[in-house]
Amino acid sequence: MMQKGALNVEKIRADFPILQRKVSGGKPLVYLDNAATTQKPLVVIDAIRDYYMNYNSNIHRAVHQLAEEATIAFERTREMVAKFINAKSTEEIIFTRNATEALNLIAYSWGRANVKKDDKIVITEIEHHSNIVPWQILTTEKGAQLEYIGVDDNGYLKMQEYKSHLDSNKVKLVSVTHMSNVLGTIVPVNDIIKMSHEEGVPVLIDGAQSVPHMPVDVQKMDCDFMAFSAHKMLGPTGVGILYVKRDILEKMPPFIGGGDMIKEVHKYETRYNDLPYKFEGGTPNIADVIGFGAAVDYLNNLGMDKVREHEIELTKYAIDRITGVKGVTLYGPHNTQDRGGVVSFNIGDIHPHDLATIMNDHGVAIRSGHHCAQVLMERLDVAATSRASFYIYNTKQEIDTLIVALEEARRLFKI
Amino acid sequence: MSDDIYREIILDHYRNPRNKGKLPDADVSIHDSNPLCGDEIDIHLKVEGDKIKDIRFEGRGCAISQASASMLTEMVAGKPLTSVKDLTKDNILENIGLMNLGPARIKCALLSLKVLKLGMVKYYADKDPASAKKLQDDSKVL
Numbered sequence: 001m002m003q004k005g006a007l008n009v010e011k012i013r014a015d016f017p018i019l020q021r022k023v024s025g026g027k028p029l030v031y032l033d034n035a036a037t038t039q040k041p042l043v044v045i046d047a048i049r050d051y052y053m054n055y056n057s058n059i060h061r062a063v064h065q066l067a068e069e070a071t072i073a074f075e076r077t078r079e080m081v082a083k084f085i086n087a088k089s090t091e092e093i094i095f096t097r098n099a100t101e102a103l104n105l106i107a108y109s110w111g112r113a114n115v116k117k118d119d120k121i122v123i124t125e126i127e128h129h130s131n132i133v134p135w136q137i138l139t140t141e142k143g144a145q146l147e148y149i150g151v152d153d154n155g156y157l158k159m160q161e162y163k164s165h166l167d168s169n170k171v172k173l174v175s176v177t178h179m180s181n182v183l184g185t186i187v188p189v190n191d192i193i194k195m196s197h198e199e200g201v202p203v204l205i206d207g208a209q210s211v212p213h214m215p216v217d218v219q220k221m222d223c224d225f226m227a228f229s230a231h232k233m234l235g236p237t238g239v240g241i242l243y244v245k246r247d248i249l250e251k252m253p254p255f256i257g258g259g260d261m262i263k264e265v266h267k268y269e270t271r272y273n274d275l276p277y278k279f280e281g282g283t284p285n286i287a288d289v290i291g292f293g294a295a296v297d298y299l300n301n302l303g304m305d306k307v308r309e310h311e312i313e314l315t316k317y318a319i320d321r322i323t324g325v326k327g328v329t330l331y332g333p334h335n336t337q338d339r340g341g342v343v344s345f346n347i348g349d350i351h352p353h354d355l356a357t358i359m360n361d362h363g364v365a366i367r368s369g370h371h372c373a374q375v376l377m378e379r380l381d382v383a384a385t386s387r388a389s390f391y392i393y394n395t396k397q398e399i400d401t402l403i404v405a406l407e408e409a410r411r412l413f414k415i
Numbered sequence: 416m417s418d419d420i421y422r423e424i425i426l427d428h429y430r431n432p433r434n435k436g437k438l439p440d441a442d443v444s445i446h447d448s449n450p451l452c453g454d455e456i457d458i459h460l461k462v463e464g465d466k467i468k469d470i471r472f473e474g475r476g477c478a479i480s481q482a483s484a485s486m487l488t489e490m491v492a493g494k495p496l497t498s499v500k501d502l503t504k505d506n507i508l509e510n511i512g513l514m515n516l517g518p519a520r521i522k523c524a525l526l527s528l529k530v531l532k533l534g535m536v537k538y539y540a541d542k543d544p545a546s547a548k549k550l551q552d553d554s555k556v557l
Binding site for chain 2: 024357413414
């Protein structure tokens with residue numbers, strides 16, 4: 001089953017214990033729900049275990065040996081993450097609970113300090129709820145406006161709409177996903193950032209779906225903020241990453257108050273800690289941040305160019321095969337250069353939950369529903385879609401299994 | 416497994432739902448959704464004496480949720496409220512012939528019963544607070 005291509009998939013699969021699992025009465029697991037969360041290689045699981053077994057300790061404070069080892073391992077991940085997205089320094093990397101918390105941190109801290117009545121925040125119709133709801137909360141609180149860039153029928157953002165919004169001089173922030181978690185559309189963030197900066201408007205990039213799947217360089221892109229999640233890139237759950245340009249971060253008020261984010265606390269005043277610790281109140285998720293370091297190592301060894309190449313190939317194959325099934329509607333761009341490995345579709349009048357149940361019989365794990373993107377669902381005028389999403393360990397044979405299940409669904413529903 | 420679920424009768428009720436639509440002179444209308452998968456059901460009830468004189472549902476979602484709602488309306492139309500009040504999870508699963516649904520899909524099958532119970536909570540709120548409370552409690556475990 002050796003596959004020729006960008007990655008040695010057979011070798012990769014051997015690193016993921018869960019891929020040996022049988023489901024639904026003995027079927028090999030075909031895991032195609034990677035946009036929700038990815039599986040974890042043994043090195044990540046081992047790194048977490050090693051921490052708890054051998055040097056479990058709180059970080060940054062105690063002077064004993066375990067604390068020192070834990071602090072070094074924790075901060076090593078920060079260095080690796082900074083390098084992974086080419087941030088200028090580790091001071092620009094903040095660990096949160098997840099990408100959602102990272103986005104909320106910006107809305108709460110930067111947003112409350114900078115957004116006033118009648119200001120505007122510009123997002124898009126393809127955002128995940130985590131890049132919508134924090135801005136609804138903020139704009140409601142401040143009496144500001146939330147505005148949307150539309151998406152066309154092929155899944156591309158209506159880029160010309162940015163100009164008219166930005167011309168108003170009221171826009172305080174542009175926030176946009178780098179890659180749609182439903183349509184797979186890769187957004188031309190470089191153009192959006194350039195246009196916005198020309199008007200002096202900072203840009204936040206939701207990198208939850210892009211950073212795990214392609215090379216991302218925050219300096220080249222010149223984004224002001226970026227949020228993403230460890231668990232969508234082989235890492236454990238419970239770790240989000242927020243990148244903020246240093247000059248912006250220096251002016252931001254703190255987020256959560258408490259231990260670790262302070263230098264001195266007196267009865268009525270506090271001197272806050274240096275960057276990035278000022279934004280990391282309380283004991284962080286030490287074990288999982290350390291585990292995430294192993295995940296970043298793993299991806300570095302593969303090379304993100306290769307990861308992207310592998311996914312382009314799988315996505316092309318998946319689109320060809322899925323659109324070959326009678327009654328299928330595919331959402332999002334068809335050109336694989338413009339999209340990532342997230343393929344959303346519907347077939348006939350089969351509801352995605354019913355399709356997912358049939359897929360599950362074949363051991364195929366796909367996602368069905370609104371994918372936390374109900375604004376987009378309304379725009380597409382569908383209640384839900386089925387979504388297959390790929391990663392480094394997926395194969396064309398697995399897509400063939402998905403097609404078998406899809407044909408079975410057609411048979412059952414007589415389509 | 417799916418062969419057992421997506422039988423002719425389920426597909427028939429999914430594609431040709433019975434008692435679907437609005438009920439302009441309804442005594443009670445109630446809406447609920449399943450936030451996990453977005454299935455939505457509205458139920459409209461017309462009560463006469465102690466009987467459900469008329470019932471309609473509106474909704475969108477998977478075949479299981481919509482067929483179950485359609486079959487529930489047929490099951491309770493014309494029946495005394497006292498018998499409808501005590502309907503259980505198993506009554507519904509037997510009614511639709513799906514006793515072996517997994518935890519993820521059982522919610523779909525039971526959404527319409529939950530909405531019906533909530534509708535009756537509303538109906539009984541002033542008339543019979545004790546029944547309303549029992550129905551409210553019943554609906555929580557669905």
